[in-house]
Amino acid sequence: VFRESSEKKEEKERVRSALLRAALRLGAAHGFASLGLREVAREAGIAPTSFYRHFADMEELGLALSRELVGDAVDAVCASLRASRGGSAKALVDAMLAACASDPELMRFFVSERVGSSRALRASLQSQQARLVEGLRAAAHNGSSGAPPLTAAEAACVLVLDACARTLEDTAVPGAKLREACVSSIEHLLAKAQP
Amino acid sequence: VFRESSEKKEEKERVRSALLRAALRLGAAHGFASLGLREVAREAGIAPTSFYRHFADMEELGLALSRELVGDAVDAVCASLRASRGGSAKALVDAMLAACASDPELMRFFVSERVGSSRALRASLQSQQARLVEGLRAAAHNGSSGAPPLTAAEAACVLVLDACARTLEDTAVPGAKLREACVSSIEHLLAKAQP
DNA sequence: TGTACATCAGTGAACGCGCGTTCACTGATGTAC
């Protein structure tokens, strides 16, 4: 039985991570679907053939981006919702916009490829979106207001993802206005009852 | 001065239209960003070099798709809203889902490339989305309820476009449920006042 | 009417290029005993 030393494993992990970040960097500019394996390997500073030591093809790399990096980002947003003790509209919008500010390339990948070209990648990112919806409902459940209906929480997440997409555009509306509009729409959605 | 005969013009228009439809057909499957000029020309039944008689490159073809075909679809939805005499949530959702049913490839192009890879194409499709928002407000203005605030109309369009995206997925939720959820969310948004 | 000329959509050959993929190899590291 062979066990790899932790040093070798860490080095491999560094290169793998460089590939993931390179794909995000290039994909943010020209779209993930049009990325080539050689292009990503070049950006990551390895030979084209070394790509295969980490992923079978670009689709597998895309799925890793969704499962690992996007998954972590969603976890962070959910943790922030839990910490702010409630699934308020403000908390959701602020947590997501903070994620956009701290890793714009990753969030661009999330919002774009969610409706992008690869069926498998779409499915994976939509399940990340579903995790966000559940995180929102769970946080609201512990908050003062009780969990909102699934439909309302889903719509809230659609709106906040759209706000993220707009924030990430260069031609962005002033951030504060966009944030207010999004918060107010989501508050309407999450309001318990109509008159 | 030379004027082209209408027959020649019509023939050229037929080929141009074949190129647009070919791009929609192929793009629906694999994403517009990854389409090649030769691939589209082949699907349209012309030689690769003939592509240049109609468009300078794929980006220009994409912009034509947005300005012409997507523009017409938005016009049709707006007309339907006006005809139904009001910008109700139901009217909006039904008109958009009808557009998805009658030309799924076009609507897939609309909802996907709106957040896709080319900046110019995103901008063009977002202006089509803005036209939809204005159409909704204008229809509501003539209806019983008066025009909703811009923010609410924008959020409503975001939600209905998301519903379209889900409808166009193969793994679609049963259509009726999706439609009900979307209508109900949009009604919350468009409701005039909160208690 | 006929004749000479202009326009222009479509074409096929050809180009150089970057792509994804295969292959055998290197060299550092870890294991067996």
Place this chain on the structure above:
DNA sequence: TGTACATCAGTGAACGCGCGTTCACTGATGTAC
């Protein structure tokens, strides 16, 4: 401890392929007079 062997990330050469683009050409159609 030393020696022989296994593992495996990274490599560079090479492949065949489809790409975008250029070019000169064809042939149908329209115009001039």
